[in-house]
Amino acid sequence: MNTNNNVYTIVYTTIVVVIAAAILALAAMALKPRQQANIKAETISQMLTAAGFASKEDLAKNSNDQILSMYSDNIKTAFLIDAAGNKTDELETEVSSIELQDNLKAENKNIASGNPALPVYVFEKDGAEINVIPCYGAGLWGPIWGYIAFNADCTEIVGAYFDHESETPGLGAKIKDEIWFREQFKGKKVDFEHADNPFDIVKGGAPAGDASKIDAITGATMTCNGLDAALDTWLGAYIPFLQKKAGAAVEEDCCCCDGDECADCDHDHDHDHNHDHGHDHNHQHNHQEG
C-alpha cells in the first residue's frame, strides 16, 4: 500500500488523533473524582496548617478522608461574605458534603470588580475561634496563594500558610518551604487604616516594632512582591469584615468586664492580646477608684 498517498495520510492522522482524544477523555473522566478529592484535601490541609492544628508534613501523612473529618470536627462555621463584610451564604461543613470556596482565581477578579463572594472559615481550637481567610495572586512564574488565620476577634494573625504553582525551588518556593517566613506572621496585625496597603513584606528587613510589616526573603524579591500585592488585595477586601469582628469584640469585652467573670471572658484571656486588653480595663477601673 502506498502510505505516501495524500488521502491515506489525512485519514490516518485523523484516526490516530481521534483515538488519542478518546483515550484521554476516558482517562480524564475516570480519574476526575480522585483528583478533585486530592485537591480538596490539599486545600483543607493548607487551612489546617495556617490555623495551627498540625504541621503540613504531619497532615501529608493522613489520608484524604482523615483530613476531611479533621476539618469537619474542628470547624465551627464557614460562610461567604460580600464586599461590605456581610454574610451572604453558608458553606456546608458536614464531612460528607464539605463545600469550599476554592476558585480563588475567579474571586481575585471579582474583588477588582467590587462584587466578590469571599469565604471565611471559622475553626474552634482550644475553646477559641480561629478565622481563616485565603489570599491569591501572581508570583514570578505562576499563581501563588495562601491561608491566613486570625484570632477570635480578628485583630491579630495567629498563623499563615502559602503555596505556589511554579516558583523557583530554593528561591521563590521558600514562601512555602521556609517555616520562619510564615512564622513571622504570628502576632502581626492588619493595618485597618490603610485599606489599599494593609500589610507589607519589606525587602531589606521590616522596621522593628511595626505590627503590619514582615521581612522579605533574600533571592525571592519578585515572589515576595507578588505575595505582598496578593495580601494587599485580599486583606484589603476583607477589612470591612475584620473591622466588624474587631468592633464587636471590643463591645463584648466591655460588657464582660463590668460584671462578674463570665465564661466568654475566661477563654478570651487565653490570648495574650485580649489579656492585655482586659488588663487595660482593670487598670482604668483602678484609676477611677483611686
Place this chain on the structure above:
Amino acid sequence: MNEELKKTLLNPIFKGNPITVLVLGICSSLAVTVQLKGACVMALSVIIVCGLSSLIVSLLRNSIPNRVRIIVQLVVVALMVILVDQVLKAYAYAVDKQLSVYIGLIITNCIVMGRIEAFALGNKPIPSMLDGLANGAGYGMILIIVAFFRELLGSGTLFGFRVLPASYVPNNLVILPPMALIILGCIVWVQRSIQKDLQEK
C-alpha cells in the same frame, strides 16, 4: 535471552547512556534532581512513557505515512505523558505537585523521540519496548545519582529523612541547577576514565 536483546537492554544503561554519552534529556535532569523522591517518580515516568510509546510506534511503524511520522510520534508520546500525569494527579498528588511542569515536559524529552526515530521505527515491537525501557532506566539511573548528592548536600536529607546532623549547614549552591550540571560533569568524567573508548583523540 539472546545476545541481541541483552545488548539492547544493557547498552543504554552504561555504554550508551542517554544522558552521559548521548547528552540528551539534560534539561529535565537539572530541574527535577533537587530531591530523591521527585527524581525517582520522574525516572519511573520516563521509563513508562519511553517504553510504551516505543512499543506503540513500533506496532504502527509499517502504516505510518513517512511525511507525517514525527507528528504521529508526537501524538503517541503526548498521549502517554498526559496519561501518566493524570494518573499521578489522582494517585500521587503530592509528588505531582512537586514535579509540576516537568512531567508535561517529558513530551519534549529528546530521549523519547530520539529512541522512537532511531530504533522503534525500524524494529519489532518487543525489542523496541525493551529499548525504550532500558533508555528510560539509563536516564533514571543518572537522575537518581545526581539527586542523591543534591539532596544529601543541599538539604542534609535522603527521601526526606535527615541523615546529616542538624548542625550541617545546607549548601545552597547544590540546590540550584548549576550544581546538577557540575555533578553530571563529574559522572561523565568518571565514566570516561573507566570506558577509554569514549575519549576523543
